[in-house]
Amino acid sequence: MKVDAPVELVFIPSPGMGHLVPMVEIAKQLIGRDYRLSITVLVMKMPLFDKSKIGSTTQSLLLTAAEERLNFVYLPQQDQAEVRSKDFILELIDMNKQHVRDHVTKMVSTELRRLAGFVIDMFCTPMMDVAAEFGIPTYVFFPSSCAFLGLMFHLETLERDHNHDVTELKDSDAELEVPGFTNPVPAKVLPSRVLDKEGGSTRFLGIFKRFREAKGIMVNTFEELESYAVKSLAGDDKVPPIYNVGPVLHLLKDKKEEEEEEVNQIMRWLDDQPPSSVVFLCFGSMGSFDEDQVREIAQALEQSSHRFLWSVRQPQPKGKIGMPSEYQDLNQVLPEGFLERTTKIGKVIGWAPQVAVLSHKAVGGFVSHCGWNSTLESLWCGVPMATWPMYAEQQMNAFQLVRELELAVEIKLDYRKDFRFYYSKPKLVTADEIENGIRKLMENEDKSTEGIKNKVQEMSEKSKIAVKEGGSSYDSIGGFIEDAMNNMHSP
Template identity: 55%
Template sequence: MNIKGHCKYVRNIVADLKSHPGSGRVVGFVVDMFCICMIDVANEFNVPTYVFVTSNAAFVGFTLYLKALGDDLTRDVVELCNSDTEISVPSFVKPVPTKVFWSLVKTRAGLDIVQWIAKKLGEAKAIIVNTLFELETHAIESLSADTSIPPVYPVGPILNLEGGLGTKKTYDDDIIRWLDSQPSSSVVFLCFGSMGSFDEVQVKEIALGVELGGYRFLWSLRRTPLDQTSWIPSDYEDPSVVLPEGFLERTRGLGKVIGWAPQVAVLGHDAVGGFMSHCGWNSLLESLWFGVPSAAWPMYAEQQMNAFKMVTELGLAVEIKLDYMKYLSNPKATIVIVKAEEIESGIRRVMEDNEVRRKVKEMSAKSRSAVVEGGSSYASIGSLIQDFFSDNS
């Protein structure tokens, strides 16, 4: 979608609001990171812009750091991002392998977009991030210490705990009834997000890995879009067409293969003990909220960086394959096949690693405490509201 093309419509709406005093007063813009061109519209009306980032604070720092690298004319940033090395990024505790860098920065056109976003971020009045101080202490302190960066307000976790329930209510009930019949913390939940799907070869390896592991499982298996103009998977009418022969029969009673999944309801169920995830930031926040450890299998966008953070820096997840990359814009790009043995190992570790499980339970409690009165995110939202008022008193 061409977001810049929408600026004129927003401009017209705001102008109309300002011409009708009874319709309220525009005191600022809150925009998504990818709608950051709206800063120019806000400036026309002399109101501040607050940028809301749905990813994490470390990723904000990475984006801003890439601009700093680009400003240093001695560095070829694209070449650096495609090299096999590690780079010290201020918002990360440990050096970040370039193999887990956001895929967008590995081309000149993509890097130009990211550096432009970073430039516009610097023009915002403040940056609002869906995270919490206890989860990203280092990243938030790093950003706050840099006076060239606008104030950062961690206000998360912001979650939709209804999770879209009711959209497929009959199917939801069937899934929950099955989970109700399973022992506590015994089920590994495999779900790869709204755009997550695999080719048949990889599906078979996942199935073999699940079978090798021997754990109870709930697998949201989606079909790769047949139309290359769409990135959204669909459900299989008959999943057996891509699964190994006899898999459903051999695992009957042990596991359940479904299509779309009510992720929040599943993660919140007592029977779920592990989550094989694509590492979208919202999914990771949901898993932490419910105290379910993740097995990281990132696929696209900044998910590899999320996975690195969760596995390597924080110890809140285990690894399936941190540098797995699926290029949504190039479905013919070569993709490494993750073997059944790696998958089985990840499942076993996410279900048996008591240290990871302990850390996740602790972070679950901190997540819940952060958003109630007296919590860090509650206080941060209060400071943000004061910031709003300071411009409009």
């Protein structure tokens, strides 16, 4: 059947770098694969991110990504967007339902638009109601791992069908048998939201209950990375079709980033370092530590004597939710004389151009918070990781990387510093623990560490093959496009 007008998909990401960026990247891939496709991205604004360095970087990405069949529409600002509750993201999305409804109504009023469906971020399930009003299906873009998706379906089933109260696992030493994992999963690595007794767990699991209504789920992973979890989900007839489309990464430098002197200084410093000699420490867009923990990291770096590039961010004042900021004077948080003593082997920075750093030949290891985007970037670049998770599903990712996939060394698996303050102050990770992790990561004395480095290099090659023509993710994207096009032919 001939398609006379462009077939339109409406993308609805939730705000935040880790959600917005991969959705923009998969949108670019889709329109690049099929000339019939046009995509409109509806962008929700939130002051929490807009005033930060991350916000300006995201803004730059959107401006450079816009092209003929990829349009960005900024929804009206919500005055209540700086909600201080644990569910402020979900509340923001609910507030934007009417704005989405109004814009899509305008879109369908012209004969030039043929809507094939919504593609929503994992937190945007309330938008499924809007899609249903227009008689179109909803797809989900899931920005984390296939194993984590399978875990959440499993926990949702336990609560719904077997009356299990998952929150009872908080502070438990229990281990769970979970489809998609070959090893028992310790309760201590479950996400904070799942363990929240104040209603957060039920609301969070409700997201995955609604996932079952979707026409399909795109997951930012690739079969070769998570073969066991991929097969497990594919065999579950109560789950919508899964499209493993990753790694979906933003690899190109932004023009604005290239023009910044602080970025150029970082890259020039790396240019002067020997190959694979630098350990890079960076903890994501929301990651920061208090002064006691910063000093332990500094001591560990001095003790290890390894070259380092360390991103240090200033946390928000206690009780306030927001993005970490830049220190005006690093000496106020670092041990006295640290910068002078390490000047020949280290560089301490604020915000980091992460992909550019991981891509540099001087970087030999990555101490990471284990955010899924960062994990995929590190694997793509062939840089082994040491795990130090902080919030969201990062403890699960750390467990998967260390125990399931044997692609990382452990500093911690169960460290927890959630910016929504579900947990009390985290236990201090000592300088000796950190130094031990850095040595395992950067030195080849341990055969298991050497095996990890080899596996990471192999996975790096597999990740690149997956997205090329004929690769597993390339074919999966083709399957998604075919399904979306068939929506236009259905009665």
